[in-house]
Amino acid sequence: MRPLAPINGISALTKLFSARKIIPNLLKAVLFDFDGTLASLNVDFIRMRGAVLDLMGDYCTPSDAIGDLYVLEMIEAGRKLISERCPRREGEFFARAHEVISAIETEGAREGTLLPGTEEMLRELRRRHIKTGVVTRNCRAAVVQLFPDIDSRCDAVITREGAARVKPHPDHLLTALGSLDTDPTFAAMVGDHPMDITVGKEVGVYTVGVLTGYSEAGALRQAGADLIIERASDITRYL
Ligand SMILES: [Mg+2]
Structure with a gap:
């Protein structure tokens, strides 16, 4: 619900963008991991x-x-x-x-569920003209089974079938960014696993860890997350 490291009332996102000399409202795209970030898949x-x-x-x-x-x-x-x-x-x-x-x-x-607030958040990002992409190691059948409308709600959905090399290889994120026609400098990656953070940093996007899945804050921070928030649907508060 809150950034873990607000600095003098300025969110870490604002601080980082300032550091990069980029105005926060120039963010053009947000990439999301799927399982543990937008949904809970119950994969065995x-x-x-x-x-x-x-x-x-x-x-x-x-x-x-x-x-x-x-x-x-x-x-x-x-x-x-x-x-x-x-x-x-x-x-x-x-x-x-x-x-x-x-x-x-x-x-x-x-048996899986979309996490609360996911659809509203995707709608809000679209309303703000920020493109959205899903970058997941899951197969397309599982993703669509859980979120049948995903292709109409997101601007790019890159499942493991859609990338020659999946994350942690940077190609996966670069495929999504290419599909969204967005430079990494103007994009963020949101995920629940340290892998989402490390691959995001490698590609050069802003990285956001969430606490709805695999990892605790310490592991995400250690991976180098620029910002850690409770859940992905909170992202709209920081943009
Ligand atoms: Mg995940």
């Missing part, structure tokens, strides 16, 4: 990772070397290992693994 990551590791067994490849990775990176690493151990079967593994995790995600999305 343990089940997803277990399913991918099980699948590795079908390709005569031990999975112990990849057990610590995030699930998308796990699939990518599995594909590389399989290409060495079971040449020409890595493509089949990749497709099957994505099918399995997308099904689990979409199932979770059926």
Whole structure:
């Protein structure tokens, strides 16, 4: 509900823009992470990772070397290992693994909810002529399952199918910014995970952490968030 570090009554956002010699009202676009930021998806990551590791067994490849990775990176690493151990079967593994995790995600999305105030906030940003984009590692089917109107409410929706390399690779955010025709200098990234903050900083956008998902304020601050707010729908107060 409040900025964690207001400085003499001036929000950290204003302070940062001053530091960059940019007037706050020149902000042209806001990018949002999805799960934990605009919505709560109820994704069973343990089940997803277990399913991918099980699948590795079908390709005569031990999975112990990849057990610590995030699930998308796990699939990518599995594909590389399989290409060495079971040449020409890595493509089949990749497709099957994505099918399995997308099904689990979409199932979770059926029980998921949009976080309170999300739709009103998107409407308000549009009213102020600020473009909005969603940058998510989730699959499109899960995102649309939970938020059927997302394409009409946001100006760009870049799910994992829409980017050659997903965050934490900067390409994901740059794809969204390209689609919004906005320079990073005039954009912000809002997310619940330290990854959202670090990739935002790498790209050069203003970074905002939210406390509705994965992380506590300390982790977001440590990642270098320019501003930390309770929930994404509060962003309109700082613009
Ligand atoms: Mg998230």
